[in-house]
Amino acid sequence: MSTTKREGGPRGEALRSLREAHGATVKRAQALFREQRQMQQSICQFIRDTPKTVPQIAAEIGKPAHEVLWFMAALKKYGIVMETGMCGDYPLYQRSQETRE
Amino acid sequence: MQAALDLADQGFQVALVEREPSIGGKMITLSKVFPTLDCCSCITTPKMSAVAHHPKIRLLTYCELQSVADEGPGFRATVLQKPRYVDAHKCTGCRECEYACPVTVSSPFDRGLGAYRAIRVPFSTAVPQIAVLDIDNCFLCGKCEKACSAGAVDLLQQPETFEIAAATIVMASGFDLTPVGAKKEFGGGVFRNVIDPLMMERFLAPTGPYGRVLRPGDGKEPTSIAYVQCAGSRDQTLGVEYCSRVCCMYAVKQAMLISGALPMAEVTIYYMDIRTFGKGYEQFYQNAQAMGVEFVRGKVASIHEDAEKNPIVKVELTDDGRIVERTHDLVVLSLGMLPAYQSRGAVDLPLGNDHFVAVPAPNASPCATGRSGIFVTGTAMGPMDIVDSIVSAGAVAAAVSAYIRERQDGRTAPHDQQEALRA
Numbered sequence: 001m002s003t004t005k006r007e008g009g010p011r012g013e014a015l016r017s018l019r020e021a022h023g024a025t026v027k028r029a030q031a032l033f034r035e036q037r038q039m040q041q042s043i044c045q046f047i048r049d050t051p052k053t054v055p056q057i058a059a060e061i062g063k064p065a066h067e068v069l070w071f072m073a074a075l076k077k078y079g080i081v082m083e084t085g086m087c088g089d090y091p092l093y094q095r096s097q098e099t100r101e
Numbered sequence: 102m103q104a105a106l107d108l109a110d111q112g113f114q115v116a117l118v119e120r121e122p123s124i125g126g127k128m129i130t131l132s133k134v135f136p137t138l139d140c141c142s143c144i145t146t147p148k149m150s151a152v153a154h155h156p157k158i159r160l161l162t163y164c165e166l167q168s169v170a171d172e173g174p175g176f177r178a179t180v181l182q183k184p185r186y187v188d189a190h191k192c193t194g195c196r197e198c199e200y201a202c203p204v205t206v207s208s209p210f211d212r213g214l215g216a217y218r219a220i221r222v223p224f225s226t227a228v229p230q231i232a233v234l235d236i237d238n239c240f241l242c243g244k245c246e247k248a249c250s251a252g253a254v255d256l257l258q259q260p261e262t263f264e265i266a267a268a269t270i271v272m273a274s275g276f277d278l279t280p281v282g283a284k285k286e287f288g289g290g291v292f293r294n295v296i297d298p299l300m301m302e303r304f305l306a307p308t309g310p311y312g313r314v315l316r317p318g319d320g321k322e323p324t325s326i327a328y329v330q331c332a333g334s335r336d337q338t339l340g341v342e343y344c345s346r347v348c349c350m351y352a353v354k355q356a357m358l359i360s361g362a363l364p365m366a367e368v369t370i371y372y373m374d375i376r377t378f379g380k381g382y383e384q385f386y387q388n389a390q391a392m393g394v395e396f397v398r399g400k401v402a403s404i405h406e407d408a409e410k411n412p413i414v415k416v417e418l419t420d421d422g423r424i425v426e427r428t429h430d431l432v433v434l435s436l437g438m439l440p441a442y443q444s445r446g447a448v449d450l451p452l453g454n455d456h457f458v459a460v461p462a463p464n465a466s467p468c469a470t471g472r473s474g475i476f477v478t479g480t481a482m483g484p485m486d487i488v489d490s491i492v493s494a495g496a497v498a499a500a501v502s503a504y505i506r507e508r509q510d511g512r513t514a515p516h517d518q519q520e521a522l523r524a
Contacts, residue, residue, distance in 0.1 A: 077216065
């Protein structure tokens, strides 16, 4: 997915060359982005109103718990989710109020 | 960093060549130091800042040493500047590009346990505070360019090489851990809840990936944590026959920090010998025992998992010869040190039997390598802790200073005409 508008001149030509040179990595990164976007939407929908633990989220979205934990660390770092307490030995995560659509 | 600062403070020009986008090495990733339990970041960050702002130090980050050639009485080093895809002079470190980037990737700073974006400032206290783009995980969407009000993102940046003329070279290339999966019977790299000690450092650090100690398999707060000592050292099968010197003390330190962070957790250390050789180290070990850390003398044979992914440690107890199995939530393998120095033809230096940079006369010249004019410091020469690394940095600065002064014609050339290259 190349969202930048087509540029003319030497810079536009150089950017097109860059995209061609990195064709394989661009495709791989696009696939990664789509997968991550879907995972983020699924997680955020599930924890929008009720906080959940990592194993609960993993069971809901059908992903391994360690992948979910890694993703929750990223979402927490960028302020998209927050910890709201504990459920037994597991922290609870919920969608941050200020980032809700 | 310490050697560079010591030399610069004596008036020598120093070029500091760093492979990573930020200086700080492994120390900036640690939680606290033993035996004082001082905050690592609080010690390291001012040093990093001092290096960056010292008028006699030229800081060259995200660079690779390509080759070193003899030139006159000194050397000519060829250095590759890797592209950041960000103009270092324009970037203000505001991280707007990072927040705009849609791709999340694993963070090596957090040992892969945490994440950052494909374009990012490497970590919060990075020096310099300049973003770097991981082009291999970028699909060139341009969001970072649009978000950057300074116009610093430069997707067309190319690698560049340049040369440095130097009177001497100091190798400070550091260490790597022995691979976590080297001993298959311990399940490292396979079992999610069997981790390496630098992962635990990140859990214990205030800037860690989870902000607390959680086991990486499922996010559970562990209530039983075990350490397996000598999991990567003193082992002929790994080709690492030496003692790595720091594993006992970092395990004891981490055990004490865990006891503070998780007061209800039980911490067990399985060991063959506890080596507390430094000043105050034995007292530190005794304090850990007094805090309730359990020390079990024995040889761990293997680790396997139960259905809940809890690691089960099978150990032969030294005292009575029994073989027992004990279940824990999380196991830390106390891995040893390997040299990070891989010359790839850049600097031809003799290595010792342990593959660290050889020091031919350790008693007379503890920092001189087998090549005149090239010195070594810290864990590039062998396993050592932070205290000894700092002492070694002071020693190498004194040795380099003496070497340059001895070679000055009539001692008339000012110091700042000489450049000591720290790689």
